[in-house]
Amino acid sequence: MSRHALPPTARALILPLLGTVALTTACTSGGDESDPVSSAAAPTTASAGTSPADPPSASASAPTTIPTSAFVELPAELRKSPRRTTPVEEALPKLCGNEFGTGGRQVTASAAMTVTYQKPGDSPGNTPQGLIHQTIFTFEGAGAADYMRRLRSAVEACPSYDRGGNPVKVASKPLSGVGDEAVLVSLTRAATDLNGDRNGGTTSTQIAVARVDGAVTVFNDQGWEGSSGNPAVLDQTVRDGVKTIDAWQR
Numbered sequence: 001m002s003r004h005a006l007p008p009t010a011r012a013l014i015l016p017l018l019g020t021v022a023l024t025t026a027c028t029s030g031g032d033e034s035d036p037v038s039s040a041a042a043p044t045t046a047s048a049g050t051s052p053a054d055p056p057s058a059s060a061s062a063p064t065t066i067p068t069s070a071f072v073e074l075p076a077e078l079r080k081s082p083r084r085t086t087p088v089e090e091a092l093p094k095l096c097g098n099e100f101g102t103g104g105r106q107v108t109a110s111a112a113m114t115v116t117y118q119k120p121g122d123s124p125g126n127t128p129q130g131l132i133h134q135t136i137f138t139f140e141g142a143g144a145a146d147y148m149r150r151l152r153s154a155v156e157a158c159p160s161y162d163r164g165g166n167p168v169k170v171a172s173k174p175l176s177g178v179g180d181e182a183v184l185v186s187l188t189r190a191a192t193d194l195n196g197d198r199n200g201g202t203t204s205t206q207i208a209v210a211r212v213d214g215a216v217t218v219f220n221d222q223g224w225e226g227s228s229g230n231p232a233v234l235d236q237t238v239r240d241g242v243k244t245i246d247a248w249q250r
Contacts, residue, residue: 066111070248072241080116091133096158106143133220182210
């Protein structure tokens, strides 16, 4: 017998112990073979403008909040009441579907405000002329340009729609000289009284959408109590609003 060999009794005790150590090591190393970074939870992204409960996705390059100062302020002679915060889903127009929604694609922030306007020189007691809902979206990457492309296609696919049994005609055209790109959507329908009965006239309202770099703003002009909007007021508001957003982004 070699002087280094273990006696039979010692070998009987050590071999089970080695088997236990090997089993313990195998269980420990096989429990988590993933990289610590890759196993972390992925950041969540959500729709902005489609559901207020879903937070927008974060972006290193695009704003994640939109301040009040980014929204247009009407001139004093047109302002019937101060701006007020409005839920995005209420501010956005809907035609055949949710044409003006984002679906959450690359959106980093969204917000909306509403202003009530009057005819220049109207006395405080007169009825307002209309409402303008302004929504602002910010996007990451090419999201803003993609939104405009989808919007044009969706509006073109909706030449008319039904509103409470009253057909509404839809027409769109480019709006030149506004931001990086812009489109004007006109809605025309039979005029109705407060009871919803047709009175023989027509009512028209407009929606303007403009892109300013990585932001998009939607202006939804609604005449007071179903009346027509004011195209001149909307046009000036859109141009002023684009300048306001451009100043905010700088």
